[in-house]
Amino acid sequence: MGKIIVAGIGPGCEDDITPAVVNALRQAQAVVGYKYYFQFVTPFVPQGCQCVDTGMKKERERAEQAFILAEQGKTVVVISSGDPGIYGMAPLIWQMRAERNSSVEIETLPGISAFQKAASLLGAPIGHDMCIISLSDLMTPWEVIERRIEAAAVADFVIAVYNPKSAGRYWQLYRLQELLLAHRAAGTPVGWVHQAGREGQEVKVTTLGELDPDDIDMFTVLLIGNSQSRVIDNRIITPRGYYRPERDSGMKPGQHIMINSFRTIESELKNRDLPLDHKWALLHAIHTTADFEMEQLLHTDPGAVALLHDKIAGGKLTTIITDVTMVVSGIRKGALERLGVEAKCYLHDSRVAEMATAQGITRTQAGIRLAVEEHPDALFAFGNAPTALMELCDLVRKGKARPAGIIAAPVGFVHVRESKHMVKPFKSIPKIIVEGRKGGSNLAATLCNAILCYDDAAQLKPGRDL
Secondary structure: OOEEEEEEOEOOOHHHOOHHHHHHHHHOOEEEEEHHHHHHHHHHOOOOOEEEEEOOOOHHHHHHHHHHHHHOOOEEEEEEOEOOOOOOOHHHHHHHHHHHOOOOEEEEEOOOOHHHHHHHHHEEOOOOOEEEEEOOOOOOOHHHHHHHHHHHHHOOOEEEEEOOOOOOOOOHHHHHHHHHHOOOOOOOEEEEEEOOOOOOOEEEEEEOOOOOHHHOOOOEEEEEOOOOOEEEOOEEEOOOOOOOHHHHOOOOHHHHHHHHHHHHHHHHOOOOOOOHHHHHHHHHHHHHHOOOOHHHHEEEOOOHHHHHHHHHHOOOOOEEEEOOHHHHHHOOHHHHHHHOOEEEEOOOOHHHHHHHHHHOOOHHHHHHHHHHHHOOOOEEEEOOOHHHHHHHHHHHHOOOOOOOEEEEOOOOOOOHHHHHHHHOOOOOOOEEEEOOOOOOHHHHHHHHHHHHOHHHOOOOOOOOOO
16 A cells, blocks of 8 residues: 655745655655646656646546555655645545545645745734635635634734635625725735745735735735734734833833733724824723723814823913812822822812802802812813713803813713713814713723823823823
8 A cells, every 4th residue: 555645845936845845756656736836846756757737626636546546555745835734635635535445644744835935025924823714715605704804803813815816706805805994904014925936926015905906816825914013124024922122111010901901902993093192092991991882982173182182291281170089080190290280179179069059050060160260271071970061061151161171971861962062062172072871980080091191192002100
């Protein structure tokens, strides 16, 4: 009884064929494979060796021929491009062995896969968790392929794409791009390599948004980065995590946790192509609530977060007024001290109860009236009481309040939506609004913190003042 050696011949360059495969070819009594691939192994095939080559879509016939020859006592090498276990001949050979109830010995020799060769030419795009997806629906229903694309996108895998297009399959790559853009930023690095390791090799680095499927053909492998992938010197790098300079920077453990949380949140955003100051506020809001509906609910006026931070950093804004003490408690004391800002709530001021009783208003309304008298140009943050926010709106319209900014995040069921609508007409006041019924003291506080530490946004390094 002979033997079948299933050998991966690499992507098509003689230098990329392993010594083990070369040695197997030199000892072969028969070589079986797709005729296109024989050009890459001819130098290693001994004179007089029987060669069986067939065309496309003849994999089963080639496997059957290999068993016939091996059962005659011959050592048969079945060649497969790249690695024979990756969209190659190895699974078919093993299945056929069981089907035939054959005792032929099978050995598999790995090879360099096309995605590995492409990755080496593109830099280091597969430095972390990755997967491979073929877009060929000849043997796999497209519905299954689409579910796999969705799963890989959500899981933030680096994705290698095989069989992206053919003469009859022109639309699948467009659909993959559409699916991925629903989960990943348009700026996600993408690289493709045409004829990797072969004559006519072409290497291209682009982005998910700029990728043109018309540039791609059947001999092209795509590599799509994850949320951490970056382009450095026109090469795609996906960090493994070894290089972490922040570990030596004296950060507290809590900040490391917060940084990793923000990175996770950013990777799961449906739309990551957001203005930096809005994204910074959004990341804080989701981190505090674990509620990704904030993507739809959080409104920030253009540049509001950056503008308010600049006012604070420049000493023009020194007071934050809140509707309830819980908001003050959630604003980071270290940030307030670092920037020379005072956060105040008038709710427990001795004058509030008397004013509320005398004027027939809520205590939070009375607190805002007192606050406006003493700090008309403060940043006002609301996380609980819609009546307090409505009071501020009334005072603004009467010219008694000139807020530097408004954070409108009261929570509840009565007058909550209306109070937020009342804020919107004030075009000259920078506003951050949590739309609808949702809100809370924790949200109002974290949005204050987003403003206070906005200078850390570009590096995505929250938690400095923890």
